[in-house]
Amino acid sequence: MTEEKDYADIGIGASVPTLSRGPISRTQLALFAGASGDHNPIHLDDEQARAGGLDGVIVHGMLMMAILGQMLSGWVSQARIKKFSSRFAAMSVPGDTIICSGIVVDKREEGGEKLADVEIKAENQKGDALLKGMATVIIG
Amino acid sequence: MEALRKRFLGKEYEPFTVEVEKGRIAQFARSIGEGNPIYFDTEAATKAGYRAIPAPLTFPYSVTMDAGQSFNVLEDMGVDKNRAVHGEQGFTYHHDICAGDTITGQQKIVDIYDKKSGAMIFIVTETRLSNQHDELAANLHSVIVVRNT
Incomplete structure (x- = not known):
């Protein structure tokens, strides 16, 4: 990929x-x-939605996950992302703001690649956890 | 629970094929608020090192939705889809999926278990997506949670 950033010195x-x-x-x-x-x-x-026992329409879980994915692909080129997973912890409703963050929790080498494991999450504006996940990215 | 496991664990569903279109990727990217030109413009994508416009990270799930793969397992197992929620989703990426690719996939039930003495049933499936060169492009791991009360 053409991005020139050096990720090899990303620390835990x-x-x-x-x-x-x-x-x-x-x-x-x-x-x-x-x-x-x-x-x-x-x-x-x-x-x-109400017939299904909800108070009204809810946000697609996969839309929240797509936004979380954009945090990752905005950080490293998407070709560097090897794994991306998430648990749907809570529902979100229209009007919510989805706030995504992540922290590097491990660095390792596998098959000649330098990898970083990243704990990722999405919360709403009230701080409720919506998504809790993990990603693995190639850093070198 | 044991009867369900015996009947469905390891079951593979019919393979499916989906063509990945450039316009669909652009529409998907726009709907998630993505602005990076690699998802809209072939030249921007190739300049960034891609063969063609790449599919965003979660797009492979839509490939399986297009092929009717989200509800076929529930229907097969006789589960009311109003009791089911998407509990977890994972992607393992092997090769880029790009506009112009023809993706073939197959879904398999890899685990079935319960919690709270059967009040919640977890159905775990893996869907392998391969491209037109028979390369494994991505593996999808889905957990569906069924409230059984």
Whole structure:
């Protein structure tokens, strides 16, 4: 890849530049439904969301994860990202801001590559944990 | 629980094929608020070292959605999808997925377990995505949680 940054001296405890997106609008949920192929009405229609026991529409978990992914691909070129996983810890609703952060928790070598393991998370503006995950990136 | 495991553990679903289109990647990127030109402009992508416009990190999940892979397991297992939530999602990347690729995938049930004496059932699947050169592009790990009460 063409990026010239040197990641080899990234240390354990280093933080990933945070990324905030929001407030998430209903329009964005509609656009993401179309673009992602997830047409589940609980993200689009309050009435149907309530029929499913929710207070109203909720944000797609995969939209939150896509935003968390942008924090990673904004930090290192996406070709350096080997693994990206996340647990969906809580639901988010329109109006929420998604705040993503990460911290390097380990460095190791595997198959001739220098890797960093990064603990990542997304929270809403109230500090509720929405996503808790891990990523592995190539740093050298 | 044991009956479910016996019947479904290790089950593989029919392979599927999806074409990755440039316009779809751009639409996806726009909908997640992504502004990096590598997702919109072939020249920007190739300048950055990609073969063509790359798919964003979570796009492979949409490849499986397009192929109807999110609900087929629940339907097969007779689970009401209103009781199911996406508990966890993981991606392992092997080769870039780019616009113009033809992706073939196959989903397999790799684990089924319960918590709280069967009140919650966890269905774990792996979906391998390969490209038109038979290279493994990505592996998706999904955990679906079913409330059984």
